[in-house]
Amino acid sequence: MIPHYKNIHNRFKINGIHIDKEAVFLFSYNLIKEGDAFEKELGNFLLDWFDDKETIELTTSGTTGTPKNITINKQSMVHSAIATADFFNLHPQDKALLCLSPRYIAGKMMIVRALIIGLELDILTPSSHLDDLQLDKKYDFVAIVPLQAENSLARLHQFKKILVGGAKVSDELANKLQLIQSDIYETYGMTETITHIAAKKIGEDYFNVLSHATVSSDTRNCLVIDAPSISTEKIITNDIVEIQNSKQFKWLGRYDNVINSGGIKLFPEQIEAKLTSKLTNRFFISGQPDAILGTKVILVIEGEEYKIDADFFNSLSKFEKPKEIFFVSQFSETATNKVNRIQTLKSISKLKK
CATH class of the missing domain: 3.30.300.30 (ANL, C-terminal domain)
Incomplete structure (x- = not known):
């Protein structure tokens, strides 16, 4: 059974502290009152997540156009979190790191995954590197952007599974990442798809689609995503792809470019x-x-x-x-x-x- 967004997994922890639904509001208010800018964003998101609305407002990154606000159903974000857990074999009490801003979808979804799956989440102020990470800490799961990966190669062995998304992974960076003894994946997704809907191990050509979605292409050879649990309509992208089957595709470039x-x-x-x-x-x-x-x-x-x-x-x-x-x-x-x-x-x- 898919859990409801209003519920917190009984194994969820943040910075080593077990927080249930009664404690989350006080925790959030303390972050907003006493925390730095990153912690205030985290506190505000938690309050938004547990308010009376069934939806939440998100802002697109603006990579390929003007940033815009979109409305996403919270339960759809839960479905995305469960699909990620299934694909990457995540379990309650797995240790995860949040080092992305909660202002955008990638950071928000790390929090949602922890709440729903029961991860033990540590938070690290977002930066272009992970130099502030404790050398003796080991994690099961983290999501980072290519710049963080490039600047933190010596730290990546501290993670079992690493998702690299938000921008294309260059061939040069991919070659470096293949030398690291961790499971490292490049992800494909956007705000409209509630972060990634596909992933591939670094060095592979084809993305593998998560369980909650299937893919096809339109007359422009652009990717079309069908994910009923997160969107009632098919999501038509401007990404030109080579379709292998409904669960695999190769990304070639942007139609706009x-x-x-x-x-x-x-x-x-x-x-x-x-x-x-x-x-x-x-x-x-x-x-x-x-x-x-x-x-x-x-x-x-x-x-x-x-x-x-x-x-x-x-x-x-x-x-x-x-x-x-x-x-x-x-x-x-x-x-x-x-x-x-x-x-x-x-x-x-x-x-x-």
Whole structure:
């Protein structure tokens, strides 16, 4: 039987303290009154979770468009938590770490999983690294973003199962993660799907879909998600995929980002993967109108301008090689510190005028 969102598992702990439904309100008020910004967010979420409403307001990250508020049913979040527990074999009293902001869905769902599954949850102030983690602590489960993984490679052995999501895992980072003796997964999901609906072990090509969802593709070859327990309607994405079957798919790139250059379709994400090991600064591939090609490939690099030799692009096909390179002193970012390509490209247009 699926538990109800109003109930707290009797094995749930936070920072080593057992908290039942009677104690959760006092605990939350203390966090809001005396805690730092991160702890206040945690306290506010717990109060929102146990209020009289059946829904909760979430804010999308704004990675591929303008951030927006959406309303999610709390019981749907429970279904997502149970699907995660089944997929990753999580059990009551497993030890988990929260090191993501409760402001967004990934952090919220770590809390919900702990409440519903009965995890023993420790909290660590969100940062780009896990340096503040106690060296003698061992955990069964954690969710992090690629930047945290990159900056905390020496700490990742402290976790049995690691979910890396929120952004694409680069080939360079994937190679480093495969050397770590932990079960590390790249996840696929978004706010609208109540965090991940699929995961794959680092180094594998195909995502495996969790038990509560199935997938297909539309006429654009974009992913369509059918998850009745979290959404009454199918979720149509702008992610171009290669469908293996209803439970497996390979991610190719964003439909919004596809570059049609001289009749050849190019995926910026695949070009970026080939350049990641060569560029230390943040960068991305995009397209700009061109009189001959229709759209030409461009490379946008964050930082001061420097010379790049032609042989730098030897790993790319002739169609993939950038026809122009732009340097931007600082990229525009979303509220979750991801590169906002649209706004950054607008700054380039202003510079060219």
